[in-house]
Amino acid sequence: xxxxxxxxxxxxxxxxxxxxxxxxxxxxxxxxxxxxxxxxxxxxxxxxxxxxxxxxxxxxxxxxxxxxxxxxxxxxxxxxxxxxxxxxxxxxxxxxxxxxxxxxxxxxxxxxxxxxxxxxxxxxxxxxxxxxxxxxxxxxxxxxxxxxxxxxxxxxxxxxxxxxxxxxxxxxxxxxxxxxxxxxxxxxxxxxxxxxxxxxxxxxxxxxxxxxxxxxxxxxxxxxxxxxxxxxxxxxxxxxxxxxxxxxxxxxxxxxxxxxxxxxxxxxxxxxxxxxxxxxxxxxxxxxxxxxxxxxxxxxxxxxxxxxxxxxxxxxxxxxxxxxxxxxxxxxxxxxxxxxxxxxxxxxxxxxxxxxxxxxxxxxxxxxxxxxxxxxxxxxxxxxxxxxxxxxxxxxxxxxxxxxxxxxxxxxxxxxxxxxxxxxxxxxxxxxxxxxxxxxxxxxxxxxxxxxxxxxxxxxxxxxxxxxxxxxxxxxxxxxxxxxxxxxxxxxxxxxxxxxxxxxxxxxxxxxxxxxxxxxxxxxxxxxxxxxxxxxxxxxxxxxxxxxxxxxxxxxxxxxxxxxxxxxxxxxxxxxxxxxxxxxxxxxxxxxxxxxxxxxxxxxxxxxxxxxxxxxxxxxxxxxxxxxxxxxxxxxxxxxxxxxxxxxxxxxxxxxxxxxxxxxxxxxxxxxxxxxxxxxxxxxxxxxxxxxxxxxxxxxxxxxxxxxxxxxxxxxxxxxxxxxxxxxxxxxxxxxxxxxxxxxxxxxxxxxxxxxxxxxxxxxxxxxxxxxxxxxxxxxxxxxxxxxxxxxxxxxxxxxxxxxxxxxxxxxxxxxxxxxxxxxxxxxxxxxxxxxxxxxxxxxxxxxxxxxxxxxxxxxxxxxxxxxxxxxxxxxxxxxxxxxxxxxxxxxxxxxxxxxxxxxxxxxxxxxxxxxxxxxxxxxxxxxxxxxxxxxxxxxxxxxxxxxxxxxxxxxxxxxxxxxxxxxxxxxxxxxxxxxxxxxxxxxxxxxxxxxxxx
Numbered sequence: 001x002x003x004x005x006x007x008x009x010x011x012x013x014x015x016x017x018x019x020x021x022x023x024x025x026x027x028x029x030x031x032x033x034x035x036x037x038x039x040x041x042x043x044x045x046x047x048x049x050x051x052x053x054x055x056x057x058x059x060x061x062x063x064x065x066x067x068x069x070x071x072x073x074x075x076x077x078x079x080x081x082x083x084x085x086x087x088x089x090x091x092x093x094x095x096x097x098x099x100x101x102x103x104x105x106x107x108x109x110x111x112x113x114x115x116x117x118x119x120x121x122x123x124x125x126x127x128x129x130x131x132x133x134x135x136x137x138x139x140x141x142x143x144x145x146x147x148x149x150x151x152x153x154x155x156x157x158x159x160x161x162x163x164x165x166x167x168x169x170x171x172x173x174x175x176x177x178x179x180x181x182x183x184x185x186x187x188x189x190x191x192x193x194x195x196x197x198x199x200x201x202x203x204x205x206x207x208x209x210x211x212x213x214x215x216x217x218x219x220x221x222x223x224x225x226x227x228x229x230x231x232x233x234x235x236x237x238x239x240x241x242x243x244x245x246x247x248x249x250x251x252x253x254x255x256x257x258x259x260x261x262x263x264x265x266x267x268x269x270x271x272x273x274x275x276x277x278x279x280x281x282x283x284x285x286x287x288x289x290x291x292x293x294x295x296x297x298x299x300x301x302x303x304x305x306x307x308x309x310x311x312x313x314x315x316x317x318x319x320x321x322x323x324x325x326x327x328x329x330x331x332x333x334x335x336x337x338x339x340x341x342x343x344x345x346x347x348x349x350x351x352x353x354x355x356x357x358x359x360x361x362x363x364x365x366x367x368x369x370x371x372x373x374x375x376x377x378x379x380x381x382x383x384x385x386x387x388x389x390x391x392x393x394x395x396x397x398x399x400x401x402x403x404x405x406x407x408x409x410x411x412x413x414x415x416x417x418x419x420x421x422x423x424x425x426x427x428x429x430x431x432x433x434x435x436x437x438x439x440x441x442x443x444x445x446x447x448x449x450x451x452x453x454x455x456x457x458x459x460x461x462x463x464x465x466x467x468x469x470x471x472x473x474x475x476x477x478x479x480x481x482x483x484x485x486x487x488x489x490x491x492x493x494x495x496x497x498x499x500x501x502x503x504x505x506x507x508x509x510x511x512x513x514x515x516x517x518x519x520x521x522x523x524x525x526x527x528x529x530x531x532x533x534x535x536x537x538x539x540x541x542x543x544x545x546x547x548x549x550x551x552x553x554x555x556x557x558x559x560x561x562x563x564x565x566x567x568x569x570x571x572x573x574x575x576x577x578x579x580x581x582x583x584x585x586x587x588x589x590x591x592x593x594x595x596x597x598x599x600x601x602x603x604x605x606x607x608x609x610x611x612x613x614x615x616x617x618x619x620x621x622x623x624x625x626x627x628x629x630x631x632x633x634x635x636x637x638x639x640x641x642x643x644x645x646x647x648x649x650x651x652x653x654x655x656x657x658x659x660x661x662x663x664x665x666x667x668x669x670x671x672x673x674x675x676x677x678x679x680x681x682x683x684x685x686x687x688x689x690x691x692x693x694x695x696x697x698x699x700x701x702x703x704x705x706x707x708x709x710x711x712x713x714x715x716x717x718x719x720x721x722x723x724x725x726x727x728x729x730x731x732x733x734x735x736x737x738x739x740x741x742x743x744x745x746x747x748x749x750x751x752x753x754x755x756x757x758x759x760x761x762x763x764x765x766x767x768x769x770x771x772x773x774x775x776x777x778x779x780x781x782x783x784x785x786x787x788x789x790x791x792x793x794x795x796x797x798x799x800x801x802x803x804x805x806x807x808x809x810x811x812x813x814x815x816x817x818x819x820x821x822x823x824x825x826x827x828x829x830x831x832x833x834x835x836x837x838x839x840x841x842x843x844x845x846x847x848x849x850x851x852x853x854x855x856x857x858x859x860x861x862x863x864x865x866x867x868x869x870x871x872x873x874x875x876x877x878x879x880x881x882x883x884x885x886x887x888x889x890x891x892x893x894x895x896x897x898x899x900x901x902x903x904x905x906x907x908x909x910x911x912x913x914x915x916x917x918x919x920x921x922x923x924x925x926x927x928x929x930x931x932x933x934x935x936x937x938x939x940x941x942x943x944x945x946x947x948x949x950x951x952x953x954x955x956x957x958x959x960x961x962x963x964x965x966x967x968x969x970x971x972x973x974x975x976x977x978x979x980x981x982x983x984x985x986x987x988x989x990x991x992x993x994x995x996x997x998x999x
Contacts, residue, residue, distance in 0.1 A: 350385035
């Protein structure tokens, strides 16, 4: 048995000085463990504590006293910034002995430097106007002065620009030449065609008489042609007469055309071959399995086997013999293992040198027991040692330091040793020491002194608003409660000139898909303008680019016999870029067809008022591609009837082919005033068995019925309408699929909301639709469901007052610093999205809208509209005005709306104001007072600040913080991302429990 030993600790000693130099304070104390607990003895008590300490009584506190304010300084700043002036006061009595510190010695306030220079502001250019209705004339446009320059502002730019214009040609009748000679007959035997031509000497100009036919054809006879014998392809080989050992098979063909007029004689009609000459196979045969052998071990896992023998050997490709010997495991249970240990180690050193200790020795496991073997014996053995008494050393601690012998400056203080435990049994004796150290009750006060101000520095920017500064340096640092240093840096705003702003654009985004599925197409990319260039900044780079795509060679997928004529409108309403897209579309169609003599023949024609260019039907792909490269856009008026009449003549010259589909593809914007002539020409062409695909491109309002009349029936198959030539590539598959009798699957858009939620709170219904992009044909997959009703879950309904009952005022800046694009697409869009996402009505949210430049105007009062749809339509119609900016005027106007009895404001509803601006204003002086007044009237004011990334000035951010009720109500955003803030602001205005679409 080993007796328990309790923990023994020394007396407390101070580990820190007293927290004060006078009066009552505290200090930290610790004590050390002299004997550690063991064998279950008592644990040690607390070893750290905080104790009180007392010093001599403190002298009375002296509070800081300052003089009266001095006079206000001169106004510092410029007319286009927030100008300030200041005044100062000095210290009469410095604080000491814990007295109150000194208040601020400098005070600033806003001041007014007078009117700023006003630059000239002009309107946007009017549209270009030509002074003639046909032929050549003069083109001009103008702009007007909106704001005249004053106070030294920039003068107005030029107000009128002129150029030349060429309008549609003046009317003229068509004049043609005499007929040319007849061409050689198109065949060398049998019946053929020959033609003759005349050309246009004077092009007609509408409404002058159009041109007559330019091509005339007649039949020619070159006598009977020799007829060669023609036979069918060989039939399949008959089944061999035997399966092995040698047999025969036959195939045959028959005569389809007998020879005549000296044509080639017929070849053999029957063919014989030898087959299955290999020997017949012999399969392997084996005996049954023998019994399993005895296991080769009794534990630990062994093996046993069984056998079989070959009774018939394989031959001539017969089945091979299977495995003749098979093995399996046996006696898998583990054998028992007894524990084995090593010899004892030497005894360890005694763990103490006196007072009774312990020593031990060990042995370790060599083999662990397992599977029922004998377990291991004890691995450690202990015995007692060192039973003699231990010596006890002296334990002492330092006393507290004596009081410092001076009250200011450097003095001295001392301390000596206090015995806590006396020595015994030969322990170390106690020390006899005194310790002395320097002390500094408190440094003597030293006041700060500084130099005079330096000269003002150069403005820190070369353009825009910046700062210039002056400074002074510390000559003597403050210490020991002396007077603190005054401000060392002074700054004021400076303005050089407006900074150039470079254009900034967004990353490229892919538009649509590749124009061709193979053979090399064009992928279009676009990007938008994030920041417009200003003040001579770098102009915007191109916003569109094209890159090659799907350059792998096409594998033709259509072998039908088709004569395909492309008829392309290249009149003055079609741009060069549109021509390129039309050319790419035609190339993409041709790439997917088998253009060869026995399949597809391709021809092409471009037209305006007359046929500008054409090439006859070709059956060589390379020749077709070269001809397509010649398509151009010369301009002029439009005559679709002339093009369809010429198409009829071109099909007539190829009448020798039989069992051929005749197809023409008309690509036009449909702008032809002679509609009756167009309809007559289309009907005549259809009567000749020609199918007409009508591809209407552009703003076809008013022309759709004409394009429908031109197209073959059914129009769902033969008519395609698209807004842009660029979108033609989406309809390549539809045309190819129809001509090649290939199935065309339906293609639809994603789901789009076509109605608002049927309720303003709780659960309601929402209608969604999909738009058909490509209609199905030739058995293609039909369109899926195009309309559905889904659940919309809004704010919870609360009886009495609404869950979200507020009056919201939206204040929009439409001054000259906001360009029209940002106002219409982003600021108005923000207001539209914000109102659309909030509940509407007398027990929910009512909205007022204010717009401002130099003057503020109420566009919408709270109760002007009874439905959300009417309110959103009005917001969407807000117009841009330009002009100077006066934010304080807009804030004061908002105050008047919230206090007016005629604006429809509800007394019981909280007032929320959302101001959307870029922070530029000509009246900063009154802004703090206007913002403060609005905050006393409205419950919350939010500022949506549009920040120009190129503007390093902090003035705009300061304006946003002035306007908003708190910094948390400021939402800064760059141009291009304004609408994204609508949901974030809506969530603050009216927190929703859940908003989702449940299908």
